[in-house]
Amino acid sequence: MPIRSLSVKKIRNIDAVSFEPSERINIIYGANGSGKTTLLESVHFLGLTRSFRTNQFRYLVTSSERESLVFSKIDAAGNGQLKPLGVSRGLDGDVAIRFNGNSIDLSELASLVPLQLINTDTFELLEGSPGTRRQFIDWGVFHSEPVFIQLWRAFKRVLQQRNSLLKCGKIDPVLRQVWDQEFIQYAEQLTSMREHYIEQLKPDFEEILLKLVGDLSITLKFSAGWDQKRPLDELLAENLSRDLKQGFTSIGPQRADLKVKSEGISAAERLSRGQKKLVVSALKLAQGALFHRLSNRACVYLIDDLPSELDKHHSRLFCEFLEQTNNQCFITCVDPESLSRFWEPDTAVAYFNIEAGQLVQTH
Numbered sequence: 190m191p192i193r194s195l196s197v198k199k200i201r202n203i204d205a206v207s208f209e210p211s212e213r214i215n216i217i218y219g220a221n222g223s224g225k226t227t228l229l230e231s232v233h234f235l236g237l238t239r240s241f242r243t244n245q246f247r248y249l250v251t252s253s254e255r256e257s258l259v260f261s262k263i264d265a266a267g268n269g270q271l272k273p274l275g276v277s278r279g280l281d282g283d284v285a286i287r288f289n290g291n292s293i294d295l296s297e298l299a300s301l302v303p304l305q306l307i308n309t310d311t312f313e314l315l316e317g318s319p320g321t322r323r324q325f326i327d328w329g330v331f332h333s334e335p336v337f338i339q340l341w342r343a344f345k346r347v348l349q350q351r352n353s354l355l356k357c358g359k360i361d362p363v364l365r366q367v368w369d370q371e372f373i374q375y376a377e378q379l380t381s382m383r384e385h386y387i388e389q390l391k392p393d394f395e396e397i398l399l400k401l402v403g404d405l406s407i408t409l410k411f412s413a414g415w416d417q418k419r420p421l422d423e424l425l426a427e428n429l430s431r432d433l434k435q436g437f438t439s440i441g442p443q444r445a446d447l448k449v450k451s452e453g454i455s456a457a458e459r460l461s462r463g464q465k466k467l468v469v470s471a472l473k474l475a476q477g478a479l480f481h482r483l484s485n486r487a488c489v490y491l492i493d494d495l496p497s498e499l500d501k502h503h504s505r506l507f508c509e510f511l512e513q514t515n516n517q518c519f520i521t522c523v524d525p526e527s528l529s530r531f532w533e534p535d536t537a538v539a540y541f542n543i544e545a546g547q548l549v550q551t552h
């Protein structure tokens with residue numbers, strides 16, 4: 190799904206930038222504060238209408254401007270046919286997404302632009318709350334199971350209804366049974382999709398981890414959000430008095446997690462910074478590899494400051510791996526020398542220098 194041309198307007202310190210990225214590897218380099226991360230944010234904005242650094246759009250739009258716009262031509266089907274995709278968003282809250290002359294919604298956009306982000310916040314995948322890991326799992330399920338998004342929305346509606354009844358502190362047993370039946374039906378469908386996805390992901394992850402780190406032993410274990418050895422209806426009934434006290438449902442897919450362990454100990458506690466970066470990267474690269482195997486499409490990887498936390502040997506392995514995939518990569522670094530010697534001569538690598546929000550292709 191390469192982005193073949195990109196035009197960014199009014200995002201942070203980028204007033205207006207237009208360029209034609211390489212279908213494969215793009216190195217964006219420049220001094221601190223020059224706009225490297227902003228350029229990655231702009232691609233993220235194109236794929237998801239929002240930043241990865243802030244939840245508040247007013248911080249993303251250039252100060253004293255009212256609207257941000259990213260326009261592109263993308264090879265959506267990977268067959269060389271370019272189609273226009275544009276996303277604009279205003280301070281008044283208006284978001285417009287246009288693809289090939291039509292308005293599309295956010296989930297259509299997300300499936301059109303399969304994005305993967307690797308930056309310092311991606312450590313959260315190991316160190317953060319289960320919610321971050323659920324997002325990771327659901328990225329994969331969303332892109333591999335077309336019914337997932339409807340199921341997830343339906344489940345969330347039932348969960349909200351059940352929780353608002355619990356908040357009243359009393360719940361009619363007949364009504365509860367009706368909601369619980371729906372809850373269980375969606376919970377089981379969502380869980381089997383998530384389980385299946387993680388099982389498919391494991392071999393890709395192990396292979397990539399071996400290439401990137403060598404024989405570091407890491408295990409992935411999916412946790413559904415309840416004790417799956419017991420029927421969910423029994424557990425919901427058992428937890429009812431606690432749920433009534435708390436005013437929310439304490440078990441179910443909304444509590445799912447992915448346990449990542451090294452030698453039986455939480456990877457967050459055990460691994461060094463560099464090892465964490467490589468494990469998180471292996472997880473995200475495995476998603477891209479599986480996505481490609483299932484859909485024959487490539488992802489767009491945004492990799493902010495690739496060399497940070499990594500020694501030269503591991504930076505090289507990381508680049509070698511990226512080179513072997515067919516993903517389109519936007520990689521930032523301060524010093525282009527740190528990444529320049531790692532590529533084979535026939536790999537399409539483009540270098541862009543950014544200075545005060547102005548971008549120039551250097552080679």
Ligand SMILES: Nc1ncnc2c1ncn2[C@@H]1O[C@H](COP(=O)(O)OP(=O)(O)OP(=O)(O)O)[C@@H](O)[C@H]1O
Nearest residue numbers: 201202220221222223224225226227248250251252
């Ligand atoms: N809303 C905004 N309007 C205008 N400029 C902004 C806005 N938000 C941030 N900036 C400025 O945009 C510049 C680009 O920041 P960015 O984080 O992209 O730099 P960077 O090249 O990634 O730097 P580093 O190497 O330190 O990570 C900074 O100078 C910042 O002060």
Ligand SMILES: [Mg+2]
Nearest residue numbers: 225226227493
């Ligand atoms: Mg930056």
